[in-house]
Amino acid sequence: MTSQVSSPADQQPSPGSPAKEVRRLERVIIRFAGDSGDGMQLTGDRFTSETATFGNDLSTLPNFPAEIRAPAGTLPGVSSFQLHFADHDILTPGDAPDVLVAMNPAALKANIGDLPRGAEVIVNTDEFTKRAMAKVGYAASPLEDGSLDAYRVHPVPLTTLTIEALKDSGLARRDAERAKNMFALGLLSWMYHRPTEGTESFLRRKFARKPQVAEANVAAFRAGWNFGETTEDFAVSYEVAPASAAFPPGTYRNISGNLALSYGLIAASQQADLPLYLGSYPITPASDILHELSRHKNFGVRTFQAEDEIAGIGAALGAAFGGALAVTTTSGPGVALKSETIGLAVSLELPLLIVDIQRGGPSTGLPTKTEQADLLQAMYGRNGEAPVPIVAPATPGDCFTAALDAARIALTYRTPVFLLSDGYLANGSEPWRIPEPDELPDLRVRFASGPNHTTEAGTEVFWPYKRDPQTLARPWAVPGTPGLEHRIGGIEKQDGTGNISYDPANHDFMVRTRQAKVDRIEVPDAAVDDPTGEARLLVLGWGSTYGPITAAVRRLRAAGEKVAQTHLRHINPFPGNLGEVLKRYDKVVVPEMNLGQLATLLRARYLVDAQSFTQVTGLPFKAEQLATVLKEAIDG
Numbered sequence: 001m002t003s004q005v006s007s008p009a010d011q012q013p014s015p016g017s018p019a020k021e022v023r024r025l026e027r028v029i030i031r032f033a034g035d036s037g038d039g040m041q042l043t044g045d046r047f048t049s050e051t052a053t054f055g056n057d058l059s060t061l062p063n064f065p066a067e068i069r070a071p072a073g074t075l076p077g078v079s080s081f082q083l084h085f086a087d088h089d090i091l092t093p094g095d096a097p098d099v100l101v102a103m104n105p106a107a108l109k110a111n112i113g114d115l116p117r118g119a120e121v122i123v124n125t126d127e128f129t130k131r132a133m134a135k136v137g138y139a140a141s142p143l144e145d146g147s148l149d150a151y152r153v154h155p156v157p158l159t160t161l162t163i164e165a166l167k168d169s170g171l172a173r174r175d176a177e178r179a180k181n182m183f184a185l186g187l188l189s190w191m192y193h194r195p196t197e198g199t200e201s202f203l204r205r206k207f208a209r210k211p212q213v214a215e216a217n218v219a220a221f222r223a224g225w226n227f228g229e230t231t232e233d234f235a236v237s238y239e240v241a242p243a244s245a246a247f248p249p250g251t252y253r254n255i256s257g258n259l260a261l262s263y264g265l266i267a268a269s270q271q272a273d274l275p276l277y278l279g280s281y282p283i284t285p286a287s288d289i290l291h292e293l294s295r296h297k298n299f300g301v302r303t304f305q306a307e308d309e310i311a312g313i314g315a316a317l318g319a320a321f322g323g324a325l326a327v328t329t330t331s332g333p334g335v336a337l338k339s340e341t342i343g344l345a346v347s348l349e350l351p352l353l354i355v356d357i358q359r360g361g362p363s364t365g366l367p368t369k370t371e372q373a374d375l376l377q378a379m380y381g382r383n384g385e386a387p388v389p390i391v392a393p394a395t396p397g398d399c400f401t402a403a404l405d406a407a408r409i410a411l412t413y414r415t416p417v418f419l420l421s422d423g424y425l426a427n428g429s430e431p432w433r434i435p436e437p438d439e440l441p442d443l444r445v446r447f448a449s450g451p452n453h454t455t456e457a458g459t460e461v462f463w464p465y466k467r468d469p470q471t472l473a474r475p476w477a478v479p480g481t482p483g484l485e486h487r488i489g490g491i492e493k494q495d496g497t498g499n500i501s502y503d504p505a506n507h508d509f510m511v512r513t514r515q516a517k518v519d520r521i522e523v524p525d526a527a528v529d530d531p532t533g534e535a536r537l538l539v540l541g542w543g544s545t546y547g548p549i550t551a552a553v554r555r556l557r558a559a560g561e562k563v564a565q566t567h568l569r570h571i572n573p574f575p576g577n578l579g580e581v582l583k584r585y586d587k588v589v590v591p592e593m594n595l596g597q598l599a600t601l602l603r604a605r606y607l608v609d610a611q612s613f614t615q616v617t618g619l620p621f622k623a624e625q626l627a628t629v630l631k632e633a634i635d636g
Contacts, residue, residue: 020229021236027086028192028240029094032184033111034103034124035072036065036079039181044081046185046202050194052254052431055242056085059547061093061620062427066284066367073127073135078110089246091547091554093428095622099191101184103127103158106136117150122187124180126159154233158183165223169216179220186224191237196225247431255432257396257425258285261355262292264403266299269325271404272411272443275300277324279316281309284367285423286329286357309337313354317341320350321488323447323478325407329355332374333364335381342416343382344490346514349465349474351410351417353403354378354388358422360618369618370423372543373594378418379572379601385511387518389413390572392420394546397432399425402569404441409521411445414473420571422593424544424620448475448484453496462486464498472517523570525577528584530564531557537634538585540610542568542598544620545591551623552630561634571598574605582608589613589633591626 030047032040041062051058061082070077084094099120102108104127115121128141142148143155162183166176182203189196200218207214228234255263269276280290282305294303302324306312313328320326330338335356345352358374360366378390389409393402399421410417451460452475464486465474477484486498494501495509528538541549546567553565566581568574582588582602588610590599596612603610613629615621 020234022193023236023238025238025240026088027084027090027094028099028238029082029084029097030099030101030188030192031080031082031097031111031114032101032103032181033078033080033107034101034181035106036067036070036077037072038079038103039178040064040079040081040103043181043185044083046199047188047194048083048429049202049254050189050196050198051083051085052252053195053198055244055247056087056240057090057243057246057431058083058085058254058429059090059093060084060427060429061424063619064368066369073104073106073132075106075110075136078106080107080111085240087241087243089243091551092620092623095624099188101188103180103184105133105138105142108142109136109138112142112148112151115151118152120152120154121148122154122156122184124158124184125155126157156187156227156233161223161227162220165220166216169219170212171216175213176216179217182217182220183224183227186221186226187228187234188224189221190225190228191234193237193239196221248433250433252431252433254429255397255400256288256427256429257393257399257421258288258357258427259292260397260432261393261399261403261419261421261426262289262296264400265289265293265325265327265353265407266296266301267400267440268404268407268443269301270299271440272325272407272445274323274325274445275302276327277301277316277319278303278327278329279306279312279314279319280304280327280329281306281312281334283309283331283334285359285426286331286334286355288426289329289355289357309334310341313338313341313352317345317348317350317352320345320352321348321479323476325353325411326351327353327355329357331357331359331367332361332371332377335374335377339382342388343384343386345416346382346386346388347490347493348488349414349514349517350476351407351414353406353410353417353419355419355421357426358420360423360616366618368423370544370620371593371616371618372420372422372545373597373616374420375542375571375594375597376600378420385515387515388416388418388572389518389521390418390420390570392543392569392571393425394543394567394569396425396428396430400432400435404443405569408441408443411443412473413471413517413521414476415517418572420543422544445476447481448477449481451483463496465493466496467513472513472520519573521570521573523573523575526566526568526575526581528564528566528581529553532562535562535564536586537562537630538564538566538582538588539626539630540566540568540582540588540590540598540602541592542571545593548621548623548626549591552621552626555623555627556630556634561631563630563634568598571601579606582606582610587611587633587636589630591621591629593620 064079162180316326316328393399453463599610599612
């Protein structure tokens with residue numbers, strides 16, 4: 001996972017020019033920020049890709065407005081991309097940026113409060129006009145009033161320099177201005193010795209139909225590199241060595257959570273030898289999965305963009321009845337609309353994956369911000385007793401494995417399964433080792449092919465609700481199989497025969513059987529990380545809190561504190577040993593991006609005094625924030 005750092009041939013310093021100082025760093029946190037039309041997400045993505053190619057460990061945090069195009073130059077319109085990269089294993093996008101690239105006054109004002117003293121700030125001075133500053137409440141220029149004295153400020157006229165670099169490109173001035181993000185990317189690539197070939201190739205591919213635009217962006221990118229090399233304002237560049245020790249041997253790629261989840265679904269369908277069917281309605285932040293799966297028809301993937309959420313899951317459930325590995329993707333508001341059909345899937349006992357990429361709520365809430373507040377909805381958000389297993393990935397790369405695990409449960413136990421990711425995982429990225437085919441589980445299933453029951457009269461018949469004694473799963477009969485005709489529908493079924501039944505005792509039995517089926521799902525025991533075995537405090541998390549919690553635990557242990565950690569992938573059913581683990585410790589702290597939903601489940605199930613630490617800011621926890629809370633719990 002390494003490559004040689006290089007600059008374009010025409011960008012080498014002239015003979016005799018003084019060599020600039022190069023400092024070695026262990027890690028860096030960079031945040032690109034600008035107007036939502038400034039291309040900050042693209043800039044961050046490219047810097048991330050080159051960083052992954054170079055071999056650093058990394059973690060990213062894209063943060064963008066919900067509006068397609070928020071008012072230019074306003075605080076609500078600020079889009080940012082944070083990248084943490086290092087020469088060692090890291091877990092989060094970082095608490096505070098070491099470097100802020102601010103493309104306009106709004107970007108500066110929205111982000112300056114997150115910077116520690118001494119951080120570097122690169123500002124596009126061309127955008128600091130009186131009108132632009134007044135729009136965000138600056139009475140005087142922050143570049144001149146001393147308010148930025150605590151930082152190392154680099155004023156750079158990015159727009160002017162970009163236009164000058166592209167004066168011979170043939171582009172109109174307005175079009176040339178749009179390449180200023182590539183100038184900024186070139187400058188940062190020089191500062192941190194990032195590879196350049198991949199970005200130039202990417203730009204030529206991206207704008208293949210507009211070669212003039214492609215070459216203009218390449219020229220702006222090179223001009224940014226040259227500016228860093230030649231200007232006196234940037235006297236130092238930095239090196240962050242590859243994180244060779246952080247990665248086991250293998251082939252790696254940079255991957256986001258939604259992309260990993262998409263690949264996991266495809267891998268599950270291949271391992272199950274079933275066609276993959278996605279019935280979905282576009283919704284942020286889940287839409288990327290629909291987009292990605294639609295590209296893979298060569299793997300037998302069929303995607304259906306329905307007219308609404310209800311139609312999407314209805315089509316998916318129909319595909320499950322027809323013998324496909326069926327998936328529906330959504331976010332919190334869509335789960336609410338799908339709830340009746342999820343209950344139908346529980347009643348029909350068919351395998352169905354419900355992928356919920358959680359976001360801030362309620363209602364429309366914060367469409368582009370992260371939250372973990374759908375847990376109780378996934379657990380109980382249906383009428384009647386309708387138990388559904390819940391699986392939650394911990395990191396962007398773990399979304400691949402979690403998708404395979406969710407498919408295993410759905411196919412083995414004939415049940416709908418919730419896969420709870422969130423916006424932080426979906427949009428964030430990290431290096432991911434591509435697994436070898438023989439590392440993937442065998443998910444093949446056996447469809448019903450003939451009669452499975454003999455009546456008292458000696459007649460062989462097919463009973464659609466005759467269960468496997470180990471899993472309690474009912475047979476999966478593909479429509480059209482001769483002799484396996486059976487009733488479907490939402491009205492209660494008679495045990496075994498599947499006939500409609502209003503018998504009270506039968507209903508009680510079927511309700512308890514469906515719950516027992518979920519309860520006996522095989523999941524691994526909860527693993528406890530307690531190196532000394534002497535910790536009195538256990539910190540327990542689920543989903544995307546893994547990175548911040550683990551980073552906080554590392555900080556405390558480095559300071560000599562004793563703290564244990566457990567992280568849950570399976571929330572329904574809980575791991576079999578969880579109760580014993582919880583009772584082993586004097587205190588249990590549960591950090592969540594909600595108001596304490598997992599803690600509520602733990603208290604109810606195990607009668608332990610699980611203490612909640614919660615936030616619903618639309619942003620992930622910071623490691624230092626959690627370390628402070630856990631230290632107080634240890635000392636309290």
